[in-house]
Amino acid sequence: MGVSERRLTILGILCEHAGAQAAETAGMEGLIYSPDVRLMRLLCAADIDHLLILNALWEGVDGIFVVGCPTERGYFRGCSELAQRRLQAMKDVLEVAGLPAERFRTLWIEASDGKGFVSFVNSFYEDIKRLGPWNGFRGKGE
Amino acid sequence: MLADVLIVKAKVKYWLEALLDKVEVIVPKFTGTLIEYAPFRRGEEVMLEFKTPVLSPKIFFFPKSERILKYQKRKSAVNVIPAPVETRGRVIFGVKPCDAKALLLLDKQLLRVGAPDPYYQAHRSRTTLVGLGTSQPFETEFSTSVGSSPFGEEGLDMLFYDLGKEFYVKVLTDKGKRLLDDNFTPAEEFHRKTAEEIKARAEAKASYSLNLERWQKYSPLEIFNLPYWSEVYLTCIECGACTFACPTSSNFRIVDVETGSEGERYRVWDAPTFERFAETSAGYNPRLTLKERFRDWVLEKFLFFPLEHKDINCTGCGRCIEVCPVKIDFRKVVGNVRFE
Amino acid sequence: MNELRMILQREARRLMEAGQVDVVIGYARGPYAWTTAPFFAFNKNDCIHLTVSSFCTQNLSVYLPKVEGRVAIIAKPCDVRTIIELIQDNQVRRENVKILSFRCPGMLNPKVLEEKGVSPDQAGTVSSKDYPEALYDWCRVCIHREPPDADLKGEPRFLFEKTDYPMPADPTTLADRLEKKTPAERLNFWMGEFARCIRCKACMHSCPVYYGGGDQFDSIEGATGENQPAENFKIVLSFVHSLAGKCTECGACESACPVRIPLLALHIPMYRKMQQRYGGYEPGLSYDEVSPLLKAEPMPQIVEGG
Numbered sequence: 001m002g003v004s005e006r007r008l009t010i011l012g013i014l015c016e017h018a019g020a021q022a023a024e025t026a027g028m029e030g031l032i033y034s035p036d037v038r039l040m041r042l043l044c045a046a047d048i049d050h051l052l053i054l055n056a057l058w059e060g061v062d063g064i065f066v067v068g069c070p071t072e073r074g075y076f077r078g079c080s081e082l083a084q085r086r087l088q089a090m091k092d093v094l095e096v097a098g099l100p101a102e103r104f105r106t107l108w109i110e111a112s113d114g115k116g117f118v119s120f121v122n123s124f125y126e127d128i129k130r131l132g133p134w135n136g137f138r139g140k141g142e
Numbered sequence: 143m144l145a146d147v148l149i150v151k152a153k154v155k156y157w158l159e160a161l162l163d164k165v166e167v168i169v170p171k172f173t174g175t176l177i178e179y180a181p182f183r184r185g186e187e188v189m190l191e192f193k194t195p196v197l198s199p200k201i202f203f204f205p206k207s208e209r210i211l212k213y214q215k216r217k218s219a220v221n222v223i224p225a226p227v228e229t230r231g232r233v234i235f236g237v238k239p240c241d242a243k244a245l246l247l248l249d250k251q252l253l254r255v256g257a258p259d260p261y262y263q264a265h266r267s268r269t270t271l272v273g274l275g276t277s278q279p280f281e282t283e284f285s286t287s288v289g290s291s292p293f294g295e296e297g298l299d300m301l302f303y304d305l306g307k308e309f310y311v312k313v314l315t316d317k318g319k320r321l322l323d324d325n326f327t328p329a330e331e332f333h334r335k336t337a338e339e340i341k342a343r344a345e346a347k348a349s350y351s352l353n354l355e356r357w358q359k360y361s362p363l364e365i366f367n368l369p370y371w372s373e374v375y376l377t378c379i380e381c382g383a384c385t386f387a388c389p390t391s392s393n394f395r396i397v398d399v400e401t402g403s404e405g406e407r408y409r410v411w412d413a414p415t416f417e418r419f420a421e422t423s424a425g426y427n428p429r430l431t432l433k434e435r436f437r438d439w440v441l442e443k444f445l446f447f448p449l450e451h452k453d454i455n456c457t458g459c460g461r462c463i464e465v466c467p468v469k470i471d472f473r474k475v476v477g478n479v480r481f482e
Numbered sequence: 483m484n485e486l487r488m489i490l491q492r493e494a495r496r497l498m499e500a501g502q503v504d505v506v507i508g509y510a511r512g513p514y515a516w517t518t519a520p521f522f523a524f525n526k527n528d529c530i531h532l533t534v535s536s537f538c539t540q541n542l543s544v545y546l547p548k549v550e551g552r553v554a555i556i557a558k559p560c561d562v563r564t565i566i567e568l569i570q571d572n573q574v575r576r577e578n579v580k581i582l583s584f585r586c587p588g589m590l591n592p593k594v595l596e597e598k599g600v601s602p603d604q605a606g607t608v609s610s611k612d613y614p615e616a617l618y619d620w621c622r623v624c625i626h627r628e629p630p631d632a633d634l635k636g637e638p639r640f641l642f643e644k645t646d647y648p649m650p651a652d653p654t655t656l657a658d659r660l661e662k663k664t665p666a667e668r669l670n671f672w673m674g675e676f677a678r679c680i681r682c683k684a685c686m687h688s689c690p691v692y693y694g695g696g697d698q699f700d701s702i703e704g705a706t707g708e709n710q711p712a713e714n715f716k717i718v719l720s721f722v723h724s725l726a727g728k729c730t731e732c733g734a735c736e737s738a739c740p741v742r743i744p745l746l747a748l749h750i751p752m753y754r755k756m757q758q759r760y761g762g763y764e765p766g767l768s769y770d771e772v773s774p775l776l777k778a779e780p781m782p783q784i785v786e787g788g
Contacts, residue, residue: 097748281513379684
């Protein structure tokens, strides 16, 4: 409740093909989302080192999302199916560990779907605002 | 010995609480799963009989990870800020005699003449070690075979002997003497005798013949090249638990954790069985095979260290066997060396 | 137990004499009661040391990729399943391995036995028939007490009659109890446990199907920093994640941990979730079925935008 004391940081991990292109499309169409959302571009959502997601959470990133290709239309054959399975398993791990799995979300869209991208990001941002900041584990004792 | 005294078991708690006014006090505690050394707080009960804690007091002098400096990279120079050394007084109660001797062996490794480790040194100076003779050793303890003892006095400032309702206490150094207060009463001849008997019984139990005299007949190079080393390493899974639990192991590496232009430098535990332990910054690895690394782990303690320091770098506490996931029996590895 | 021991020794000796294997990997008695140690028998005389008991917590298939030549291996059913996974992953060739397995009564926790006053002399014969309450959590949830594949031939494969495996009066596990807690309570529990972690690599190195090697403990991300319990927990969570769909709940990792962190209370809930999502998939049961996380097929449930 009330005004949060620091700005939120949302990390978006975008695959080179669908995710990054969708963000480009959104940019070209002039659609806006918060500057608190930082985007990161990797080759493929299936190939993410899952420590990246854990590290982000540990550093105190308030929300993390991954954007990949649509199901059955992945740029690399089978990439989004693999990514979906592995990232779902990561969500399960967060839940088993007692970590806030709701701060991690995935999106599977076409490269041309700038509107879909922005609508997802804005809605995720609102949800994270409601959840409040996440402090991660910096400075939590030995 | 500077003095010997008695303290009734019920009074140990009050003695430690009084010490809390001036110093930190560390005691063995059951923390739910294991017995560990942990800070003592007012009002708590003190464990006076316990099975040897799996982690030795080494962690209070040479912790798993210790920050040694901070740095900031500027345009033309690097600002280096060493971490402050800890000076607050500290008493560790319930130290196993062979762990105290282990600290003397660690001193030889970490307090080298001309280049002592300042953090380790500060921890050593600020700490008083109150020993408790080992009444419940690990099954695998073999301290008397390596010149140590469950009731040894080396490295301790005081040594407690459990006589049942009270402790007979030997005051061994001035540091120990400074801890005495009116909870202690003078000891009688009868107490001294009982204490000696307890010690003799414990020493008889903690014995296992390692046949180390046989090693004298061979040169270091001959021992190093024995075919025996090709057999004993096979079940090792290179986990490093033995090294980390070992009270005389001081293996470490230095790691920098950097963000932007600032960073922190840490000294962290390392183990000779890890693949990259001896890897140089050029990428060359002198011990590429597990056989070589396992041999190095054993020989560092029983051959190389004695060559330099005339002491075996092992106090026979038995933790290496206790923590080993594949239960390698290091007593047998060392005792059954086949010279052919 | 004695009968099973003899059956296994006899078969191991027979294989060595017939020149069918170069080494037998099995269990030998450990340095003290209630322990076993992995043992390599290179000739038929060494086979006398091979034993089996209710304390065989190590998963010996971890050695298969490291050993050359033809191997006979004594494996519990959960270990056989990891052998099958190693074969699926091309780490081991089926034709080089002779699997000597048995119907497993489950492994017992010596601490519980000691609390009940069981004497160490009984270590060679005590089994879950006598003390089901001493069963480890991972043996309590096990539904695969028979090996899916084995070579022990010409002899009865199984020690016990089918049906009626002993279970304790209260079969709940730590995983069950943690599931009932709130996320914050669970997280707090794990942070407390990982304060003990010493960053050895025992858990990861004792797992036959984890290929990550434990190097993360040496890396910049994980090795240092003020937040040690949190850092250690993070590394182990990446280990748990890598094992999703492959872990056979053999318990080797938890048994290996020198500071007794209850790792299976992370693996068991992941196994259950994978089961729910992927139609009851059981890791390592067949040579043709691989882990759902290795399959580039749509998920059985659509998960989009969350």
